[in-house]
Amino acid sequence: MASTDGHDGPGDARAWRVALRQLKRRSIKAWLVTTLFQVLARVGHRPRQWLGAFLGILAPILIRHRAQVVERNLELCFPARSAAERKRMLRAHFRAMSQTVVDRSVLWFGSPDSIRNLVRLEGLEHIRDAQAKNRNIMLLAPHFVGLDASASRLTLEGPEGATIYAPQSDPDIDALVRLGRGRFHQVHLISRREGIRGLVRKIRAGIPIYYLPDMDLGRRGAIFAPFFGIEAATQTATAQLARQFGMVVFPVLSFRDPGSGQYLTKVLAPLADFPEPNGTPESDTIALNRHLQDWIEQAPEQYYWVHRRFKSRPPGQPGLYR
Structure with missing residues (x-):
């Protein structure tokens, strides 16, 4: 397996199978976790939904510190909603997040047809059109819990892509995640340490x-x-990269249907106002947060609220988390 300082996906099925065998030889834990995901990939859709629902009930109890972060984020971002409604959002959030963990079994070890059945893709023609014109492309993906479903579905279509990757603290889990995310075509995983x-x-x-x-x-x-009315530390690199390299920016939104358990990946038309021709990195970043808020409002319980989005504070302001 490649090091976490940067990794190119295997690029073809034979190399991927070799990497899989190497992963399962790393340790008993690596063999057990990988085999569990392989088994889950072969069971029916409904049993996976039952397992996801069960884990969704347990998760707020087992990772109470993360549930407290979700609770606080919802309190900060949706103050007009009642405590009961925010509690419902918290439960729906953990239900969706737990299911995405279970469904990675299909994304990483299921057949291409099973992935297409699980994750519907709309708007691929936007990307193909930009590729035909040799444009530099940014697929702008907010942190919805179905992020991995969208990434796998897009890499299935290929032919090549790159993303920044945060290495996992457990080396065996890190190897599994990198293998799963690099399954189709050529996927370049750039370590966050490389930046x-x-x-x-x-x-x-x-x-x-x-x-x-x-x-x-x-x-x-x-x-x-501003992000839901709260000052949030937001990287300007998004706007700077788009401007410096004349990139066409396609929002990629990932939604899970609670009824069917399937995902919808929507590649929207390119942003016409990002970056603004006469804008600055600062003004473009503020505008981007407005876009993010509009997209999140479409399915607020499916945003990645377990992240402490407001942990950095402007000078002199107190922390927002307990």
Whole structure:
């Protein structure tokens, strides 16, 4: 397996199978976890839904500290909603998030047809049109819980892509995640430790990037821009990359249907106002947060609220989390 300092996906099915065998030889834990996902990939859709529902009930209890983060984020971002409604949102959030963990079994070990049945894709023609015109492409993916479903569905269509990747603390789990995310075609996983420089090399090579714009990575390289009415540390790199390389920016939204258990990945038409011709990185970043808020409002319980989005505060302001 490649190191976490940067990783290119196997690129073909034979290389992927070799990497899978190597992963299962790493340790008993790696064998057990990988085999569990392989088994889950072969069971029916309904049993996976039952398992996801069960884990969704347990999750707020077992990871109470994360449930407290979700509770606080919802309180901050939706103050007009009642406590009972926010509680319902919290339960729906953990239900969706737990299901996405179970469904990674299909994304990583299911057949291509099973992935297409699980994840419907709309708007691929937008990307194909930009590729035909040799445009630099940014797939702008907010942190919805179905993020991995969208990424796998898009890499299934290929042919190549790159994204920044946060290595997992457990090396066996990290190896499994990298193997799963690099399953189809050529996927370049750029370690967050390598940062933007590694991503820039892929952009210059004409490779589309899958870019996540909405994590609190600290004050460095960020401004405090309104997000649901709260000043949130937001990286300006999204706007800077789009402007510097003349990128066409396609929002990629991922929604899970609670009724069917299927996902919808929507590639929207390119943003006409990002970056603004006469804008600045700061004004573009503020505008981007407005877009993010509009998209999140479509399915607020499916946003990644377990992240402490407001952990960095402007100078002199107190922390918002207990």
